[in-house]
Amino acid sequence: MSTEALSTAEGLVHAPLIHKGKVRELYDLGEHLLIVVTDRISAFDYVLDPAVPEKGKVLNGLSAFWFDKTKDLVPNHVVHTDVRKLGDLVSEPDKLAGRIMVTKKAKRIDIECVVRGYITGGGWRQYQKNGEVNGIPLPAGLRKNAKLEEPIFTPAGKNDVGHDEDISFEEMERRIGSELAAGLRKRSLLLYDYALAVCEHKSIILADCKFEFGLLGDEIILIDELFTPDSSRFWAEEKYELDIEIDSMDKEPVRTYLLGTDWDRNSPPPRLPDDVADATTARYQEIYRRLTEPTSYGFTAFQPIKY
Ligand SMILES: Nc1ncnc2c1ncn2[C@@H]1O[C@H](COP(=O)(O)OP(=O)(O)OP(=O)(O)O)[C@@H](O)[C@H]1O
Ligand SMILES: [Mg+2]
Incomplete structure (x- = not known):
């Protein structure tokens, strides 16, 4: 790949x-806070070597895209994404361009x-253990990857x-x-419904998200990252099938490579060959293109209804 990966800022x-x-x-x-998205990549809870060129830009670009689209639905932490506004706070701004987000500092809710x-x-x-997900009973006989009748809200303690x-x-x-719990559940379900519909127009299934x-x-705002492959599960519609392990749209070349080695997952992982890193870059760029490119209807992503 032509550009060099950024493994730390x-x-x-x-x-x-x-x-x-x-x-x-x-x-x-x-x-404010400055979030820099590097090109580091993790799999099976390990950070791998080398970093994957362009990955950080795709993740940051997708977050920025979705934060902008949903800002009327739920306000968020974004102040700007322009590295030039950082002036002397950064050296070599070209290396950071596209990877930064300046945000409001919020008091994080630990859920x-x-x-x-x-x-x-x-x-x-x-579900396989007891027919429930986070205490929500689901109908018997569901198959892996089945669409649920209604999206469900399944929180985790941070x-x-x-x-x-x-x-x-x-x-x-x-x-x-x-009150706060109900407020977060309502906002989460609204955001999911909106993004699910946008993704559907791009022939992508948004299976779940965080x-x-x-x-x-006392204002609730959305923080962190939004609808990136690191926080959401995207499936290409053409890969969708019941009962199987569906390829993730992003890290699939890395996982396939690692599973094909004799690595035991309890020691430092093997180095990624350049062609695997390059194939992964291409995957990230493809997701970005597919999600953000205008459709034949001529819009990038319709704006949500204001609530
Ligand atoms: N606007 C914000 N205000 C306050 N905290 C924020 C804001 N945006 C993001 N954060 C916090 O910043 C942290 C970002 O950490 P990051 O996701 O990179 O690593 P991590 O969650 O600790 O670990 P991992 O690498 O496994 O994801 C999270 O703890 C997130 O809650
Ligand atoms: Mg995190």
Whole structure:
């Protein structure tokens, strides 16, 4: 690939680094936060080497696209995405262009708001045990990847250490109060319905997705990232089938490669060959193109109705 991957923005951003996730870095700009999406890629909970060129731009670009489309439905944290406005706070702005988002600082609500329109992944594993997902009983006899009659809201408690924990809606109410819990559920279902319809026009199925919300005073805003392959499960319509493990639209070349090696998943993973990294870049670019390109109807994504 022509462009070089960015595996960290440390050294390029002259502000305190306050959090380094597997993929993103958060810097403190005082009144605001700076989110940099690097090209790092993770699979099976490991960060892999090398980073995947362009991946960070696609993730940041998709978040920016969806935050803009949904801003009238649910207000969000975006201030701007223009690296030039950062001035002396950054060196080599060209390396960061397209990967940054300056956001409002919110008080994070420690719940991952998950909506599932299809029964798959962790939801499917729960259903197989007892016919329920996060305490919501579902009809008997559903097959893996089936579309649910109605999307369901299946929250998880955010844990800073270890994995997030699936909780019932009642448990969410106990943790954050009934009024706020109902408010987050309503917003999550509205966002899902909207994005599901937009994706449908692009022949993509939005199987499930995760949102994070925060408080600015007493206003609820959407934070973090929105409808990216890291927070949502997208299926190409032409790949959809019941009972199988459907290829993810993004990391499939990486997973196929790793599963074809003798790596035990308990030690550092093998290095990705260049052709696998390049194939992954192409996957990310394809998702971006498919989601954001105007359809034959001539619109990029219809605007939601204002509530
Ligand atoms: N506007 C905001 N205000 C406050 N916190 C925010 C805002 N936007 C995002 N965050 C927080 O920033 C953090 C981003 O971290 P990130 O997702 O990169 O890593 P992580 O979730 O800790 O780990 P992983 O790499 O496994 O995803 C999250 O804790 C998220 O809740
Ligand atoms: Mg995260």
